[in-house]
Amino acid sequence: MKKNEERVGIVSALGVNGEGIIKEEDAVVFVPFALVGEKVKYKVLKVAKKCVYAKLIEVLTPAENRVRAKCPVFEKCGGCQLQHIKYVQQLKLKESGIESTFKKIANLSVKVKPTIKGDDHYRYRNKLQLPVVQTDIGVIIGFYAENSHRVVAIDDCYINASWTKNIISAFKRYMAEFNVKGYNEFTNSGDIREITVKEIKGNLIITVVALHDKLPEKDRLIDILTDELKIRFSLYLNVNDKNTNVIYGDKFFLLYGAPNYTADMLGIKYKIGVQSFMQVNTAVCAKLYGAVRDAVDADEDTVVIDAYSGAGLMTALLSKNAKKAIGVEIVPEAVECANELAELNGLSGKITNYLGKCEDIVPDLIKKEREQGNKVCLVLDPPRKGCDTKVINAILDSDIDKIVYVSCKPSTLARDIGLLVGTLELSEGEIKRAENPTFRYDVTTVRPFDMFAQTKHVETLVCLERKTN
Ligand SMILES: C[S@@+](CC[C@H](N)C(=O)[O-])C[C@H]1O[C@@H](n2cnc3c(N)ncnc32)[C@H](O)[C@@H]1O
Structure with a gap:
């Protein structure tokens, strides 16, 4: 097979990213956007050792x-x-993808329960991040193309809330009227480099990330936004003049509206400010947190350790029926937020939030709580790379009965579950399939949550219960 060659083939399977797979005599060909059973014409872009793109x-x-x-x-x-x-x-694809990932990575056969979905599989996102670039043909506001730094112009985004089109239209109007420039990453110049928006209970927090600490004609921008949006909003200016991929600089200035907004989920009040972390799909998030609470099923003797606890909403929810809940999180602002949230809900007496790395804090926490005779339930919700081996080893050294693991990346989830269950083992820094699997935990639930409809991503909840013998 040669680069640029055009060929015809029949798709026999889909890959984990939803791409079509065609098996030719001499190669496996990946064709994005082709479906199983389809006869397609494709053009070879790249011939690699084991496959063709x-x-x-x-x-x-x-x-x-x-x-x-x-x-x-x-x-x-x-x-x-x-x-x-x-x-x-799409849901079947995600469910079978999780099942095959567990088999392939962890050598574990799991039964995946039907996916919990949101009410809307379009217009579900509550936050938006739009790069703004200056090109030869003018300002472009849009999204990055896959695996690239090229911005594709958009007028709307169907997985985002319907205010997306009004935001884009307002900024296009404002930038054209006052000759405001987009960002040029080669010369690190321009006026606006990014627009971010978060929706909290129908209110928007809009942040303009600019290279200078003054926005030209800011009052006109507020007028145009008021005219286009017709809903309550706050406007922040963030200054970032560094040539970096990091979105925000250190300084935020409130130009208009309230500094933050309060919402509630499953009976817990929470405040979202300009820097607070938010799950992208509020409806599915509520279902996921409710399912975590039900899986933990804490009683007055249970201490819940919420590892990788973020801004503490789940910790607060879990503390309600438990003896106490302990959050562990690495980001200082998130821990501040979690403490504030505990206070706001009158739960400070039942919650302790630790600032630091789970790998440094969780092992001692498990030990201490067990030594005090407490029943411990561990909730893990790590970033995409999964749990540190120190956390896994601390669990293996303990006798924790129940673990609830939430993950947005099936491959690292399968790896960690394999290590906990005992189908995988860590020896000399390498993860290997165990010759004699211990099966120390039963995998009682594997449940996908479609937090990211129309995309390849999925959130998964796994529940592990220690075998009684
Ligand atoms: C997937 S988020 C989950 C947040 C939270 N449970 C929620 O539902 O919003 C993962 C969190 O882990 C934090 N984190 C990343 N590495 C960490 C580490 N080594 N120790 C503690 N927290 C960490 C991140 O800052 C982030 O808040």
């Missing part, structure tokens, strides 16, 4: 599961990968 040219016989993508820049923008697949089929 190709571009879809034409679908010659479409699959039954194919639907027309809503978005005009789907395939160009890197945000969604699955809009061309019927929604029910």
Whole structure:
């Protein structure tokens, strides 16, 4: 097979990223946006040692599961990968992807329960991040193309809330009217480099990330936003003049509106400010947190350790039925937020939030609580790279009965569950399949939550219970 060659093939499987797989005699070909059973024309882009990367040219016989993508820049923008697949089929794909990842990585056969979905599989996102660049043809506001730093212009985004189009339209109007420039990353120059927006109970926090500490004609921008949005909003200016991929600089200035907004979830009040972390899909997040609470099923004798606790909403929820809950989080602002949240809900007496790395804090915490005779339930919600081996080893050295693990990356989830269950083992810094698996925990639940509909991503909840013998 040669680069630029055009060929015809039949897709026999889908990869974990939703891409079509065609098995040719001499190679495995990955064709994004092609579906199982489809006869497609493709163009070879890259021939690697073990596989070939190709571009879809034409679908010659479409699959039954194919639907027309809503978005005009789907395939160009890197945000969604699955809009061309019927929604029910997207869920099946994610469920079977989790099952096969557990088998492949952890040598573990798991039964994946049906996915919990939100009410809307479009317009579900509550936060938005738009790079703004200056090009030869003018200002472009949009999203990055997949694996690239090229910005694809958009007028709207169908997985984001409907105010997205008004935000883009308002900034286009403002930038054109006052000749405000987008960012040029080569010369580190321009006026605006990014626009970010968060929605909290129908109120928006809009942040303009600029290179200077003054926005030209800021009052006109507020007028234009008021005219376009017709909902309550706050406007912040953040200054970032460094040539970096990090979005925010250190300084935030409130230009208009309230500094933060309060909302509630499952009976817990929480405050979201300009820097607070928020899950992207509020409806599915509430279902996920409710499922974690039910899986933990704490009683008055249980101490819940919430490792990787973020801004503490789940810690507060878990503390309600428990003896106490302990959060461990590495980001100082998140811990401040978690302490504030505990106070706001009158739960300070039942919650302790530790600032630091789980690998440094959790092992001693487990030991101390067990020595005091407490029943311990451990909740793990780590970032994409999964848990540090020190955390895994501390669990293996303990006799914790129940672990509830929430993850947004099936491969690291499967690795960590394999280590905890005993189908994998760590020897001399390497993870290997165990010759004699111990099966020290039963995997009682593997449940996907479709937090990121239309995309390849999925959130998964796993519940482990120690075998009684
Ligand atoms: C997937 S988020 C989960 C946050 C929270 N449980 C929630 O539902 O919003 C992972 C969190 O782990 C934190 N984190 C990352 N590495 C950490 C570490 N080594 N020790 C403690 N926290 C860490 C991140 O700052 C982030 O808040």
